[in-house]
Amino acid sequence: MLYAWRTLKLGSIHMPDAGFLPFLCGAGLAVLGVVWILILQWTEEKESEGHPEKRLWRRPALSLLLMLIYAWAIETFGYITSTLVFMVAWQKVIEKEKWFKTALISVVGTIAMYALFVYLLKVPIPQELFLR
């Protein structure tokens, strides 16, 4: 809302400009945010009786971090290298698999995905660092 107010022209109701709807949406969000907080406080007692969460976010957070590293690595090191490392990291860190199963899933997964994208869908993928 503040962004729309400060940087975009709101115009008038006769001639609404680029900031008109962003301002309305921002104002709406602000009001709904207050209403949500009030509702949360209203139902606070019921919520507090709930069971405590046992670090449920750990696996999603770790996998998101892995995906971020993979996104960076795919152009830096190339598709095959980064995919293979990503698959190994996923099986070891997220799934906690044994080495044999990790290696099998990673190698087969990488080859299958490479075949799918390169030969079947003909998608251009980043080349390997050592082949550039």
Next chain:
Amino acid sequence: MDIFGGLLNGFAIALTGTNILFAFLGALIGTAVGVLPGLGPAATIALLLPITYVISSPVTAIIMMAGIYYGSMYGGSTTSILLNLPGEAASVVTCIDGYQMAKKGRAGAALGISAIGSFIAGTVAVIGLTFFAPPLAEFALDFGPPEYFALTTLGLLLAVTLSGGSIVKGLIVLLVGLILAMVGLDPISGKIRFTFGSIVLQGGFDFVTLAMGVFGLGEILYNLESTLKTEIVTTKIGKVFPTLRDWADSRWAIFRGSVIGFFIGIIPGGGAVISSLASYAIEKKYSKHPEEFGQGVIQGVAGPESANNAASSSSFIPLLTLGIPGNAAIAMIFAALMIQGITPGPFLVAEHPDLFWGVIASMYIGNAMLLVLNLPLVGLWVQMLRVPYGILAPIIVLFTTVGVYSVQNQVFDIYSMLFFAALGYGMRKLDFDPAPLPLAFVLGPMVERSLRQSLLISGGDLTIFITRPISGTLVAILTFLVVGQTLFFIKRRIRGKKGSAR
């Protein structure tokens, strides 16, 4: 072109080798997605959106996407019946009686009647779509900016109120979706908004990255919180063709489910989930033995499964005639059409009759294919459930990452997809239904353009929305909805307070 001429032309298009193959692929992928828990139709269509860039014909691309959508409705019943675990949201209610039937050794009958019911309902809905869509599209040709503003706003609000979750949270998601749609160039003045100096953002967020992030990866991240273990309760499926007694017991449930599903599917925000719940409630109400529901009654499977299939077909009506997607999965198909350079709306029938009739005709063929895929191949689908999530999840991550990268060959798209994945995960974690987000994102430019054009036409006179008959009627429904929901909310709160005071 009259309806029969159009339909014949549609069959000529849908029956070409390529289109039959893609209808089959769509139905096959859809069934697989429906069978696998933790991956809904919206997420799958989102994951496959980049493929539409590779498919050169828009008719073929949409035929496949549509096949995935209604195919997932067929497949969803398998896990509900055999595992008590819905493959997708619309099959939740099938668990109640379907699983009980499986426990009594009648899994085959439950699977059979749900496939046959789905086929009948899907076909009934496509017949409805055939005759209902063209006149509606013709009627919509009279729509101007005020009508479009009223219609899109009503559609978005219905999507929020009918989703069944918190309305306040739904409205927050809706507004966030609208704001995300505003990033980039203003559609009227061409001014740059919300880019914070980034050149890449000047073109706005790509729908593919948003959809794949919020629905594809967001769902994966949320599923990673728990370890999905699939244990098949029954390995004996038995005869999948229902007996004459089963048929006699369920035929009216199938008929009622088809009609309910068809009409609920047309309403924006309606869709498959609500129609299956409504069908179950009606079957229970009209049954001579309502007490038996929940203990393995065949009507409790036949009705909801028919309803969700009919709804998935009829939800194409607002998309193909008004250009308004009614639910998240249809919003993905809307995006697929836009990727192909086609704007869905009332002009679609006249400007792209091949696409309009080709897709409708393919639905008749797809429904028949699904019957063949589902009845004899049930055993195969059950085997597929044994693929561990630990393998499936990283494969989906790889698929989305390369898929999103391939669209414009830039890593920025992967980063924005991961941003949306975190947003999608956060929404699920805080119990925000993400469904209104893609709808608002897709409809955002239309909402803004129609609002500003209406105000420009009327010189800022807001009565333009109520003095024109169509927009006036839509605004009246909108007002009724808002006032009704507010009163309902206040009443519920007061009753809740009185209850806790006692």
